Amino acid sequence: MSQGANELHQLSLAELTQRLRDRKVSAVETAQHFLARMREHQNLAAFVNVNEDVTLAQARAADAAIAAGNAGALAGVPIAHKDIFVTKDFVSTAGSKMLAGYRSPFDATMVARLAQQGAVTLGKLSCDEFAMGSANESVAVPAVGHRAPITVRNPWDPSRIAGGSSGGSATAVAARIAPAASGTDTGGSIRQPASFCGITGIKPTYGRASRYGMIAYASSLDQAGAMARSAEDCALLLSAMCSPDPDRDSTSLDVPPEDFSLKLNDKLDGLRIGIPKEFFGKGLAGDVRAAIDAALKECEKLGAKLVPISLPRTELSIPVYYIIAPAEASSNLSRFDGVKFGHRADKYTDLLDMYKKTRAEGFGDEVKRRIMIGAYVLSHGYYDAYYLQAQKIRRMIADDFQQAFKQCDVIAGPVAPTVAWKIGEKADDPVANYLADIFTLPASLAGLPGMSVPAGFGAGNMPVGLQLIGNYLQEAKLLNVAHRLQQATDFHLRQPEGI
Amino acid sequence: MSLSFADISRIANLARLELAPAEGERMLAQINDFFSIVEQMRAVDTTGIEPLSHPTMAAVCGEAALRLRDDLASEPDNREANQKSAPAVEGGLFLVPKVIE
Numbered sequence: 001m002s003q004g005a006n007e008l009h010q011l012s013l014a015e016l017t018q019r020l021r022d023r024k025v026s027a028v029e030t031a032q033h034f035l036a037r038m039r040e041h042q043n044l045a046a047f048v049n050v051n052e053d054v055t056l057a058q059a060r061a062a063d064a065a066i067a068a069g070n071a072g073a074l075a076g077v078p079i080a081h082k083d084i085f086v087t088k089d090f091v092s093t094a095g096s097k098m099l100a101g102y103r104s105p106f107d108a109t110m111v112a113r114l115a116q117q118g119a120v121t122l123g124k125l126s127c128d129e130f131a132m133g134s135a136n137e138s139v140a141v142p143a144v145g146h147r148a149p150i151t152v153r154n155p156w157d158p159s160r161i162a163g164g165s166s167g168g169s170a171t172a173v174a175a176r177i178a179p180a181a182s183g184t185d186t187g188g189s190i191r192q193p194a195s196f197c198g199i200t201g202i203k204p205t206y207g208r209a210s211r212y213g214m215i216a217y218a219s220s221l222d223q224a225g226a227m228a229r230s231a232e233d234c235a236l237l238l239s240a241m242c243s244p245d246p247d248r249d250s251t252s253l254d255v256p257p258e259d260f261s262l263k264l265n266d267k268l269d270g271l272r273i274g275i276p277k278e279f280f281g282k283g284l285a286g287d288v289r290a291a292i293d294a295a296l297k298e299c300e301k302l303g304a305k306l307v308p309i310s311l312p313r314t315e316l317s318i319p320v321y322y323i324i325a326p327a328e329a330s331s332n333l334s335r336f337d338g339v340k341f342g343h344r345a346d347k348y349t350d351l352l353d354m355y356k357k358t359r360a361e362g363f364g365d366e367v368k369r370r371i372m373i374g375a376y377v378l379s380h381g382y383y384d385a386y387y388l389q390a391q392k393i394r395r396m397i398a399d400d401f402q403q404a405f406k407q408c409d410v411i412a413g414p415v416a417p418t419v420a421w422k423i424g425e426k427a428d429d430p431v432a433n434y435l436a437d438i439f440t441l442p443a444s445l446a447g448l449p450g451m452s453v454p455a456g457f458g459a460g461n462m463p464v465g466l467q468l469i470g471n472y473l474q475e476a477k478l479l480n481v482a483h484r485l486q487q488a489t490d491f492h493l494r495q496p497e498g499i
Numbered sequence: 500m501s502l503s504f505a506d507i508s509r510i511a512n513l514a515r516l517e518l519a520p521a522e523g524e525r526m527l528a529q530i531n532d533f534f535s536i537v538e539q540m541r542a543v544d545t546t547g548i549e550p551l552s553h554p555t556m557a558a559v560c561g562e563a564a565l566r567l568r569d570d571l572a573s574e575p576d577n578r579e580a581n582q583k584s585a586p587a588v589e590g591g592l593f594l595v596p597k598v599i600e
Contacts (some may be wrong), residue, residue, distance in 0.1 A: 105580035206554050220553050247573060250566055251553060319540040322533065330514060337515070339593050344586035351596045356517035368516055369529060372507070375514040376530075385541065391550030393543055398554055431532050447554025 008033045009176040013077060013233035016179055020066065020076040027062035027076030031055050031120050034078045037177045038123065041499075042145035044153040046162075046172040047080070050123035050144050054089040058120040065118060074240055075118030080178040082169050083124040084131050085111050085224075086213045090121065094215040095129040095139040095165075098342045098362030108213025109245045110182060110224050117240045122178050125168030126152045129364045130333065131189055131217045134433045135426065136167030138366040151423050154197060155496040156462055160420040163193030169227045170197035175499050180228035180237050184214060185450075186221045187321050188415070188440025194227055194452040195415035195465025200482060200492055201227040202234050205472050206447030207253035210245035216332040218325035219251070221444050230492050231453065231482035235260040238475065255473060263476045264483040269303035271481070274408030278314035279439055285418045287458030292414050295455035295466045295485065299412070302484050309404045309411065313397045317441040320397065322434055323377050323390035324445070329367075330374025336362060369430060398446040401471075410481055411469040414439055415452045419462035443469045453482040454491035463491070501531050 008030055011019065019025050035052055055078070062076035086092040086104035093099040107115065115121070128138045136152040143150050152167035154160040155175040162171040166183030170193035173181050183190040185203035194201030202225050209224040216222060226237040243257040273296070280289065296306060338344035338358030345357035363371070377386035404411060416436060426432040443450040449472075452465035466485075470478045486492050507527045511518045518526065578591055587594035 102584050105577060105583065246566065247568055250568075254566075316540055316543065319537040323537065323540070334515075338586055339595055340582075341584040342586075348596065351598050352515070353517075354596055355515040359515055360517040363516070368518075369526060369533075371514045371516065372510050372526060373530060373533065376502075376506070376510045379510070379513060386537070388550055389540060389543070389545060391552060392545035392548040393540060394554075395548055395551035396543075396545070398551055430529055431536060434533070434536070445554065 009037055009179070011179070012230060013179050013228055013236050017074065017077055017236070021071065023066060027059040027066070027120060028056060030076055031059040031078055031122070034122055034178060038144070041175050041177055042143070044155060044158065044171050044175055045143035045146060045150045046125055046152055046168040046175070046177060047123045047144040048083050048093060048095070048126045048139070048141050048168065049091040051090050055120060055122055058115070062118045062120055072117035074114060077119050077180075078122040078178060079114055079119045079237070080122040080125050080169070080172050080181045081111055082127050082166050082181065082183050084127055084184050084215050085182060086215065087111055087121065087124065090124050092124065092215070093141045094131070095127045095141055096362065096364070096367070097140045098336050100141055100343065102342060104213070106213065109210035109248060110241055111213065113243065114240055119240070125166070125172055125181060127168055128165035129367050130215065130329070131165040131184055131186055131222075132329070132366050132370055133164040134188070134192060134437055135161040136164040137161065137423065137427050138364050140364045154420050155499055156198065157420075157460060159422055160460075160462065161196065161423050163196035163420060165189040166227065167193050170194055170199055170201070173197070173199045173227050173229060174496060176495065180226065180233055182224060182241070183227045184222055184224050185444065186218050186223070186325060187444045188437050190225045190227060191415045191440050191450055191452040191465065191467060192437070195467075196420035196463065198454045198463030198491065198494065199227060199229055200231050200234050200451065200453055201225065202238055202451035202475065202478065203449060204238060204242055204475050205253070205449045207251050208242045208255065208473070208475070210249045210252055212245055212248040218328040219332060220328060221325060230486055231479045232261070232264060232486075234451070235264060235479045235483075258476065260476050260479050263480045266480045267303060268299065268481060268484050271304040271410070272307050272408040273299055273304050274307050274309035274404050274411040276309050276311040276314065276404070276411060276413055278311050279413030283417050283438065284414060285458065288414050288416070288418060288464050291456030291458055291464035292466055295453075295489075296412060298485060298488055299481070302488060304481075307408045309407055311400050311404060311442055313393065313400055314438065314442055316393055317397055317445055318434060318438055320390045320393045321437070321441040321445055322373070323386050324394065326370040326374035327378050327387050328374070330371045330378065333367070333371055366430065394445050397442055401442070401446045401448060405471045410474070410477060413467050415465040415467040416440070419458040419460065419464060439467060448472060449475045449478055451478050451482060453485055456491055502527060502534070
């Protein structure tokens with residue numbers, strides 16, 4: 001093995017890319033190193049599907065491309081994908097029994113684009129079933145090395161949740177099992193687990209990254225993004241992820257690809273950071289508040305100005321989101337009927353009975369609840385009072401942000417009201433889980449880019465994430481603020497014990 | 500507002516979900532709990548507000564309709580691969596239980 005290979009997992013994405021390009025380490029050695037770490041940390045339950053033969057074949061191809069001098073920007077870099085993206089060569093389950101063992105005939109656009117850049121797929125990461133959840137407690141397929149479904153563990157304290165729905169992605173990156181991972185964010189599913197696991201995660205503007213091949217939950221909200229240790233690494237990965245996909249995703253924005261690394265080092269002098277008072281109310285835990293306040297002080301030291309703003313409908317975003325997302329889910333998930341793919345019940349009397357039994361067996365509790373809520377608010381007599389009313393308030397929430405951005409350049413606050421809670425603590429109380437999404441939902445409803453940046457530690461020495469929200473297409477600005485903050489702090493470099 | 504068990508049964512039928520009675524009871528309690536946080540939304544005055552179905556279309560691109568592409572066949576015939584994961588297939592067709600006697 002080449003010198004230094006034993007510390008490959010400590011390298012940044014940029015360093016690893018350079019080392020691969022300089023042929024100081026091969027893509028095959030790199031893949032083997034991370035696969036070994038994956039096996040070593042199986043107890044964290046981050047991965048649900050692996051295929052080492054495919055991973056190593058992709059690594060050999062990357063080595064050949066590097067040797068031939070025609071390697072892409074991410075040649076040989078191992079990336080793990082949330083199991084909500086379909087992949088030809090790995091089973092794709094969306095964390096659901098409905099899709100146990102499912103093999104897609106094609107790769108999601110996002111997966112294909114990273115592969116074109118030479119990235120090597122390490123495997124598929126655990127998530128809440130169909131990305132519906134904030135704790136990874138509703139995953140319904142077993143993790144690699146486990147026989148039964150198991151909640152992803154937080155590497156900082158394995159008795160706590162990693163967050164959700166991209167919990168596997170956050171844990172894999174925090175535990176240095178993958179240098180970077182893909183995630184998806186519908187109501188906070190990148191930002192919240194990134195915050196809980198002390199890594200950096202960014203959800204771009206709705207429409208920037210293709211949704212083709214992302215198993216749909218709530219189509220007007222679902223957005224792919226990047227999860228890595230630093231803003232610098234996120235910028236590298238996000239640049240490869242975002243480009244128009246006009247033929248396959250009708251909501252894909254016609255915006256040219258951007259190199260999000262270019263403005264990382266811009267000075268923050270005079271930057272106006274909006275502080276929404278609604279994000280600092282009585283629901284915010286004191287330990288989280290202390291870490292966020294300290295991070296904001298750091299931003300001031302770097303030249304930024306804090307400006308008080310208001311997002312008056314922050315609390316309303318909870319019912320609005322939990323009406324709109326389930327409505328879209330009930331429609332999207334109607335495709336799982338036991339006919340074209342996925343699970344079919346063994347015993348049934350007729351077609352209708354087959355649908356009902358198939359769906360009863362294939363879906364877990366949280367998915368059923370959301371389908372039921374969605375079917376109800378879309379049904380005759382309730383549509384105007386719930387669904388349409390929610391869509392109207394959604395516009396008011398989007399307008400509130402545009403008012404706020406007249407006074408500031410970016411918005412900052414906590415990602416979540418508390419640090420990661422104990423596994424099981426809220427498992428039987430769906431509404432308690434919904435309420436904890438309060439700070440991530442507004443940006444999701446407006447379609448704005450948002451990120452989580454490690455900002456310190458709270459109770460139980462658990463990580464706290466600072467949320468940054470930008471106006472449309474301002475991803476580079478968010479990454480710039482995050483990068484400058486990471487040049488002045490070392491929270492993103494800390495790692496859990498035993499990792 | 501509060502749902503009844505009959506509402507739950509009706510929605511389950513609409514959603515094509517078989518619910519055991521105990522499951523239905525549990526869901527009734529959870530969904531009613533959820534609708535208690537929805538009430539605040541119903542009190543908001545939204546007179547004259549246009550519903551927003553796609554965030555970015557409004558904010559970045561103006562109120563443009565979703566883009567349409569030309570109606571041309573762009574995908575190759577991939578029937579075999581696409582049916583590989585189907586529960587029951589015969590002669591390139593998806594099989595379902597008999598619908599017409």
